[in-house]
Amino acid sequence: MSGAANPVKPLEMTGNEDPDKLAEFEQRIADGVLIEPGDWMPQAYRMGMLGMAEHHANSEIIGALPEGEWITRAPSMRRKLALTAKVQDEVGHGQMLYRVSQELGKSRDDMLRDLVMGKTKYHNCFNYPAPTWGDIAMIQWLIDGAAIMNQKTLADGAYGPYVRTMNRINMEEAFHFKSGEDMVLTLMSGTRAQKQMTQDAFDRWWPVSLMFFGPADKPDAEQRPAMRWRMKVERNDSLRQRFINRFAPAAMDLGLVINIVTKDEQGLVTSTKPDEGLVLDETTGNWSFTEPDWDEFWRVIRGNGPCNAHRLSLRRFSYEQGGWVRRAIGAGSTSMPPAA
Amino acid sequence: MDAMLADPLAVLVLAHADDKLLLGHVQSDWTGLGPLLEEDIAASAMSQDDLSHALILYEFLGKRFDLDPDVIAFERAPEDYACCDLVTFPDEFDWATSLVKRWLVAVFTGLGLERLGTLDDADLSARCDRIMPEQRLQVAHLGNWIRRLGSAGGESTARMQAAVDRVAEVTGTLFEVPGHRLEEDETYCCGRDDLFTEWNGIVQATLAEAGLTGTFTLPERSTVGGRRGTHAGHFTEQLTEMTEVRRVSPGASW
């Protein structure tokens, strides 16, 4: 799952880079040449990539929590296996992405500590609750669907190690998305209770999906380092439009109603009304839509969402609880030489 | 369902399948919360193996008694599950307890399935053959961790010893005779005394290498516990949780 579409700290040039090297670096990127670790790169780029991969890794590790809550309740052997494998994939993605940042100079332990102490962020969408099995279907269909769209563009970025990792991750996201699609299709072809559960979950996750890609970029985003250096290659609004064009008609065909909702502090829906702003423009092929509640977005990202405290608290419990195992194997009493 | 529960071989298979299901059920809950990312991933792979093995055995029973494997897994009455109290023993997210428990069960299941595979049933033997290499992998992986963390000294050894002590009392439940609807006979005891002796030999050797100690006893043949449907309270909680979603719309497709 992706974390990179959330606002990452704006990159600022440090101002004391060698102008010739910088020009050459930027020309390479403009020419579509990928950057490999041995290449010269501006310090701001190095730090920016480190932070981006770290944020993405954090999102995978925290993203494992809401779905993890449902492994013990999955309703069939196959769903139980699939959900366990899916959450396991997120952990695997986190491990691989931390590795990218480790190579850029920050230890994994420091990253895990900064995460649980709230010094670094993760993707906002994991601060919302998953109160039913329907939420699991929606997370895998909508959020993983959005993540694939976003990560396909990230795989078109410029930093070799991140691109490589993204390609591997996308392969596994394809399973997450298909399995989510299968769950949504099954539930919407099922009993009245199953359909209601699905609509309720859709009401919770549709606005979160629209916010998934982050707020609109600045008008001059293409001139700013993040896009100039191809750390990100598509504007948030453009990704959001593609997402809606694909998922709005699919949701309607499934019999789901696309609502504008209000939520309480627990992230549960308190009122719904159909989004009348949702109209297909036949000439452009684009669906118009009502903007999600961006005030809510900022409130949640600043730490005041329904589940922020709970997610970090469980993650910290896990970090502290497992400390003795890491200390035992790190102490060297069990180690062998680095190679046979 | 009744025919299956009154069949001695089926009940013996169920005992292993239910052990695998509940062990996988409890352990898969750790996914994303393990002590280090790499072992979190490995342990989750092994709980998927456990769940898959349960499914392979439920499919065998499903074929034989014309039942949906998911119905066997999710829709029996609590007293018709034949898992023992060790597999459902709550680990309270203590990694040492989880590890020791899984290892003790894995060694037992390996020996049990080996014996099950020799019974005169080609389908069952083929299924056991498919499970066994994965079972050996699990025994090796877990045994390795027992040795490492047991012999690491200090805090680690203390935690591992405490975990062995914690589960020691319920470990014998592995060897209870299954099936509350059956008359007791040697068929489904499956050489209980030999099995215990062989299991204890393997377990004690590894514990010794790990610098740990544990004493386990074979329960009386007449013991009525989890395998005969009289489960500890935590089993009922785990089963209720496992079937929560399915009970929203009984009979629906999920």
Place this chain on the structure above:
Amino acid sequence: MSKIRERQFNHDGELPPGTPDTQHWVVYTRKKEGNPFKWAGSLNAPDLELAIQFAGEHYGLDEACIAVLVHHADDRTDGPCGLEPLEPGTADGDDGSDWTVLVLPRRGGNLQEAGTIKAPDAETAIARGTRAHANGKIVQVCVVPTDRTVVITGDHDTLIWRLHDMTYKFARGYSKDVRAKWTRIRDEETYEDYRKEDIHSHF
């Protein structure tokens, strides 16, 4: 959800002391007989034994896999990564010990095993490896002393890929059902339009 996951913990104060990262290992997998090892990822482990164990249980289970190669990250020496495909150069000779040669087909691509050469040191190994493998299609040559690599083959005793049905963890395990369910709701053409957005090559 389980009780622990429900619990709201009261964490006070500082975290306990941290633990330094353990050793860095690189993992490559072979998908089928005759294929080269290809880069799969990296991991942290305190020693080779655990590195092998972790490599198999993670990267060995991502895709069908018959063998896993693991080496310590410090044991690999990377040659310069070119902007254009490498020229073979003129290095020759066959003295020294065995080096496993890994080549990068393009920037952003995945390292893959190209073969073994003899050389007295890493620098010579890279030069000789380049001579042997630069065919106008690679941008970088990396080398690892062959005796510092470990290959695990999936067989009866060291299982990697599982024997049970693993389709539950792959998109292809759902594609047919999904199509059948969609085409009860949508016509084929609308479904195809929607499916276009998927990552085709991976389904």
